[in-house]
Amino acid sequence: MPFLALSPQERESILSFLGIRSEEELFSCIPEELRYAGSLSLEGPYDEQTLRARFPLPREAVLFTGGGVYRHYVPALVDAVAHRQEFVTSYTPYQPEISQGTLQAIFEYQSMMASLTGMEAANASLYDGATALAEAALMSLRIKGVRRILISRATNPTYRAVVRTYLQQVGDVEVHEIPFNPATGSMDISSLKSSLGSDAAFFFQNPNYFGVIEPIEEISRMSTGFALWGVVINDAVSLGVLSPPGTYGSTLVIGEAQSFGNPVCGGGPLLGFFCTTRDHIRKMPGRIVGLTHDHNGKQAFCLTLSTREQHIRREKATSNICTNQGLCALRAALYLSAMGPIGLRKVASQCASGARYLRKLLSAKGMETVFSWPFFHEFVVRMDEKTFERLEQEGIVPGIRIESFYPEISDGVLVTVTEMNTKEDCRCLLTRL
Amino acid sequence: MVIPEDLLYTKDHEWGRREDTSLRVGISDYAQSELGDIVFVELEKMGTRVRPGEKIGTVESVKAVSEIFSPVSGAIIEVNDSLEQSPEMINTDCYGDAWMVLIAMDDPTETAHLMGAQAYRDYLEAEAK
Amino acid sequence: MPFDETVSTFPEHREPLLITLSSQGKNSRLVPEPFDAGDLDDLRPAEHLPVLPDISEVETIRHFTRLSRLNFGIDQGMYPLGSCTMKHNPKISEEILSRFAAIHPADRRAMQIILSSIHTLAGFLQEICGMDACSLWPAAGAHGELTGMMIIKKAVKAVGQDRTTVLVPDTAHGTNPASCSIAGFITKNIPSGPEGFVTASLVQKHLDGDVAALMLTNPNTLGIFEQEISRIATILHENGSYLYMDGANLNAIMGISRPGDMGVDCMHVNLHKTFGAPHGGGGPGGGPVLVKKTLERFLPVPRLERDSSGLFHLSLHYPDSIGMVHSTLGNVGVLIKALTYLLSVGPDGIRKAAATACLNANYLKKKLRETFDLPYDTPTLHEFVLSDRKQKDAGITTMDIAKMLMDAGFHPPTVHFPLVVPGALMIEPTETEPLRELQRFTDAMERIAEMCRSGPGSVRNRPQSTPVTRVDEVHAARNLVLTWKDAESIGSEQVSK
Incomplete structure (x- = not known):
């Protein structure tokens, strides 16, 4: 297996230094009935290239998701x-x-x-x-x-x-x-x-x-x-x-x-x-x-x-x-050191401005926000499940459905905009609605 | 190890000094040296009623915490607030300025249960073995 | 003769506080501004900019790069920190993880690859531990312990009982009693037997109708396998109590012996110890909880499910669950790293890793047992505990030995733990250490012992080749300076610009 650092000869020399014949003997302090005799049903060992092939890059999507975990640019x-x-x-x-x-x-x-x-x-x-x-x-x-x-x-x-x-x-x-x-x-x-x-x-x-x-x-x-x-x-x-x-x-x-x-x-x-x-x-x-x-x-x-x-x-x-x-x-x-005071302010403002931009677009299509008070970069709209899922299939995740947490907000979708979103993203969502 | 003759001691290494019907309480030289450099002290408030073995305060070093217990029953009538600012006094003057509380005893004969200096010395020796 | 040279691999200088590099307008970072910075008055933006250092990119990079050079990591040298399992962290794990960096948890399609990966991990962990079900969400070992104790509490309540006591041996990690307290239990310490393991008869003595569980680390923090664990499990079960196993030391027995077969009902594993995920200077870690069938219904939500079409879902509909323990799925990145590790080593590799960890530890123990006091002579597995008893007469303590080891280029072992050994030095080399390094370590230890005998003065006042010498922790605790602002207020010259 990878990651070990003893040559077979070094192994032998340690065993003989310890006065034991096999590595099994190291475990003689474990009661025999507790020693696992089977072979573990795991996969591998895989080389690095095989591993990489096993984990394909996920497809990209247009995301308006947040709800506690936020997409921001990482310098x-x-x-x-x-x-x-x-x-x-x-x-x-x-x-x-x-x-x-x-x-x-x-x-x-x-x-x-x-x-x-x-x-x-x-x-x-x-x-x-x-x-x-x-x-x-x-x-x-x-x-x-x-x-x-x-x-x-x-x-x-x-x-x-x-x-x-x-x-x-x-x-x-x-x-x-x-x-x-x-x-x-x-x-x-x-x-x-x-x-x-x-x-x-x-x-x-x-x-x-x-x-x-x-x-x-x-x-x-x-x-x-x-x-x-x-x-x-x-x-x-x-x-x-x-x-x-x-x-x-x-x-x-x-x-x-x-x-x-x-x-x-x-x-x-x-x-x-x-x-x-x-x-x-x-x-x-x-x-x-x-x-x-x-x-x-x-x-x-x-x-x-x-x-x-x-x-x-x-x-x-x-x-x-x-x-x-x-x-x-x-x-x-x-x-924070990379962004500095002005950078952080700009990012935060962009999130807020972007959210307002999208809200305006949605509102022009008759899709009003559920709540009237000022928001930062997230807002709730109503969207039926069918539309939501169709958009998901088309590679646009319009937000997070929150009805299971808030049954009183039927068809509520929490829409998030950050500086990772573009005007193009917003228009894309709009045209596919 | 300094163990003044005129004081009374507990197995938890508190000392007590009779002052009429009150008992002034602190921790012994042994206790402070075991704890090492004291960095923080928190004492119960004035007026708190305590019984033997109940907490009258907490003393902390960097790597250890020790609770200080009352040797007797009574009410705390004085608290040494200066320890909060200068906890290191416990390391330098544990029997003097670094007293912790004064307890008005419910029953002044209760101190009969405490050890004298020689008994405490013997106790420490026995513990060391 | 590593100590006479004291050639430091660390840089000499003192790194200033970041804030002292700040000067208004210096940070010239560009930020994309696709959206018109329109009217944000409804937000009532703060009048002032956030108070942060204003620093150029190059200074940020240099500052933190220089800080990194004041640190000691596994990639620099041996890190034999007992019960922490500081083994090699495969680099391929970082590489694989970076592919998942942009997946948002609410992106259900993209999440499939993560959910299927962690589902595989859960299966592997169950297989290695011989347990029936698993929750991957606890974010660290202590979080796993807490989750496990909450599960046991709920199980006890489910049969209408109100047991409040958990037995914890004196060799246990401090997190064990602390986790019990938060789960609303009262811990009762029990001594381990004279040979360094807990005996069934001792457990029996402490059992009564109020005991909900025993928490046992196996192998324990002395590196000793709890030989009576099966018998202990039986008497606990007969008493209606559960056996919880702290899996901190699983590295010694993975593939060799399975907790589930020992009668363990509930346990956690530490992905950042046993399964190759890096420690990150204090996290993020991973502390999955594994249970037997009888406890499965109490596991935290969400539960990972797979439907007939092969798609994974997260479900909250488990009425007996203890509830949620994390806002998302725990430290997902660490889960992926653990899976990558397991796939890299495979089933035989797991066994081989455990055997090699024990081989290395026993090599060190045999080399050092004459020179240093070995308080327990019971056979040990992946780690062992020495004490400073033989050096104490020369006025040298465990801490001196630890600091001296730094001058020899090693991270010291765990010191002053377990509490049952005064002046403990707990040594765990792990399986990934080369023999040459093990020999270098024993040479250094021998030499320290020799110096204790011949001239103990040279052992005190160590380390000397490190970025700073012994740090005044007493001063830190008596004069709390926890932020730049505090530093400024005490007039620390570093902060005055």
């Missing part, structure tokens, strides 16, 4: 640098002296995420936006002893599902969904008001799952009504054009940053981010990198506040997370 330098083996083939930076590269890159990532969200600290990443929200809910139980988690129903349905999965493990906590206004697509503020309470933490996605911008200022004015509140960022690129959510005073800003330099790749790996204020750092889940110095006084970085984590605090840890999305965070740092 060439991101792959060029992120593929460096020193980053790819290293372990979690537990030994700081030979991991300064990973550590400083994560520190840069933390700095940029904190800056973009308007918060004081960020962790080194979590699995995805959904588990970040679940961790946020668990943290609010921990720091404020809340018994109710309020989540706007216009938050990504998969996120809400993951929160439920996590919270059903904890007794005596209620997950309560705040409905959205069927006309505007934004959360129903009066419903929220009636759910206020010091025993509750409130989370909502912004822009929400329908693309609609939530009235964050109005919510911030109600913040004394909750034990804490947090904003879940949908498509981190939106931070390029919207005001940093942290400036409104939320305790947590979390979400999905796959958009920063990570390809869609069938839905993963994604990049959950988690930002908070300074007074809550010690209760945060996940790894954190800090700046310090070495014994000669030279600038150095290391993992810090590790006593929160599972390898030290075990069952009392703030989270069980160990391996996270390190390389994806590095890619995000590379992306």
